[in-house]
Amino acid sequence: MEKKNIDWANLGFGYIKTDYRYVSNFKEGAWDAGVITEDDKVVLSECAGVLQYAQTCFEGLKAYTTEDGKIVCFRPDLNADRMVDSAKRLEMPVFPKERFIDAVVQVVKANAAFVPPYGSGATLYIRPYMFGSNPVIGVKPADEYQFRILTTPVGPYFKGGAKPITIKVSDFDRAAPHGTGHIKAGLNYAMSLHAIVTAHEEGFAENMYLDAATRTKVEETGGANFIFVTKDNKVVTPKSDSILPSITRRSLIYVAKEYLGLEVEEREVFFDEVKDFAECGLCGTAAVVSPVGKIVDHGKEICFPAGMEKMGPTTQKLYDTLTGIQMGRIEAPEGWIKVIE
Numbered sequence: 001m002e003k004k005n006i007d008w009a010n011l012g013f014g015y016i017k018t019d020y021r022y023v024s025n026f027k028e029g030a031w032d033a034g035v036i037t038e039d040d041k042v043v044l045s046e047c048a049g050v051l052q053y054a055q056t057c058f059e060g061l062k063a064y065t066t067e068d069g070k071i072v073c074f075r076p077d078l079n080a081d082r083m084v085d086s087a088k089r090l091e092m093p094v095f096p097k098e099r100f101i102d103a104v105v106q107v108v109k110a111n112a113a114f115v116p117p118y119g120s121g122a123t124l125y126i127r128p129y130m131f132g133s134n135p136v137i138g139v140k141p142a143d144e145y146q147f148r149i150l151t152t153p154v155g156p157y158f159k160g161g162a163k164p165i166t167i168k169v170s171d172f173d174r175a176a177p178h179g180t181g182h183i184k185a186g187l188n189y190a191m192s193l194h195a196i197v198t199a200h201e202e203g204f205a206e207n208m209y210l211d212a213a214t215r216t217k218v219e220e221t222g223g224a225n226f227i228f229v230t231k232d233n234k235v236v237t238p239k240s241d242s243i244l245p246s247i248t249r250r251s252l253i254y255v256a257k258e259y260l261g262l263e264v265e266e267r268e269v270f271f272d273e274v275k276d277f278a279e280c281g282l283c284g285t286a287a288v289v290s291p292v293g294k295i296v297d298h299g300k301e302i303c304f305p306a307g308m309e310k311m312g313p314t315t316q317k318l319y320d321t322l323t324g325i326q327m328g329r330i331e332a333p334e335g336w337i338k339v340i341e
């Protein structure tokens with residue numbers, strides 16, 4: 001199959017339309033068979049549930065080419081499970097796990113010409129999403145839904161090496177206790193836009209959100225979980241019911257324990273202890289790990305020892321091992337790599 005003529009290494013993170021997408025509709029209590037289509041337009045009633053009450057959730061994963069030339073994606077079963085949880089919490093019908101994985105395979109196969117070659121650093125970003133599609137004006141869940149998967153090629157997250165970022169402790173909250181912080185709902189992002197735009201205006205790359213109830217514990221950023229490394233080389237990651245269970249973070253924790261033999265603590269992390277950590281990183285599908293060099297809390301700076309030029313040594317090992325597993329250079333735990341073709 002001939003690849004599209006794209007300058008993979010210089011791609012950014014913007015939407016580029018690919019040839020095919022997957023669509024399935026839920027009507028009268030059942031999902032239809034689903035199709036791969038070239039039609040990138042969604043036509044909806046002006047009163048569609050998603051437009052009135054934001055009944056929508058999504059997922060994000062990547063397809064890429066491994067060292068031996070296979071097109072694969074990373075742990076799509078966990079994205080399927082998480083979308084089940086998101087749908088249930090938003091009173092949406094569940095798109096079955098096996099069908100989710102099959103739809104990912106179909107849409108990536110159809111767009112194989114857009115899957116970047118090994119070594120380019122680029123990937124095909126896969127965005128499954130679901131929304132209430134029929135008219136809803138009284139507040140209630142929609143009766144009809146659309147599940148879609150779009151794909152778009154994205155460039156290497158770090159061009160010219162992973163430079164540590166500076167983040168701020170936000171005065172806004174991301175998620176309420178017993179709210180929707182643990183699911184991938186569009187609404188969590190809509191209300192975080194003001195906070196991230198404000199942070200960017202002030203010169204920060206990201207927000208560190210604290211727990212809304214006590215504002216003493218570390219939660220996450222708008223779209224990535226935290227991992228910390230202690231001075232005696234333990235990996236620590238915040239545990240909270242209101243953070244989104246990152247697949248990257250869960251994979252890194254496994255890698256820390258099983259590949260690197262590190263001690264791992266998944267527990268509440270108080271903001272007061274952050275100054276004592278040796279390393280800090282943000283984890284999510286897009287970057288795998290973004291190193292944090294500095295955290296600013298209302299003018300008070302916490303600077304991590306690795307500085308602003310490179311990742312801390314343990315973060316680097318975690319990053320190298322997980323990306324090695326993803327790219328097929330290091331043997332993966334069973335079931336982590338889904339071969340598409």
Ligand SMILES: *Cc1c(COP(=O)(O)O)cnc(C)c1O
Pocket residue numbers: 060184220221222223224225244245246247248249283284285286
């Ligand atoms: C998607 C997301 C993450 C990262 O999850 P991955 O599965 O690792 O991509 C972290 N936090 C939030 C709020 C997210 O929406």
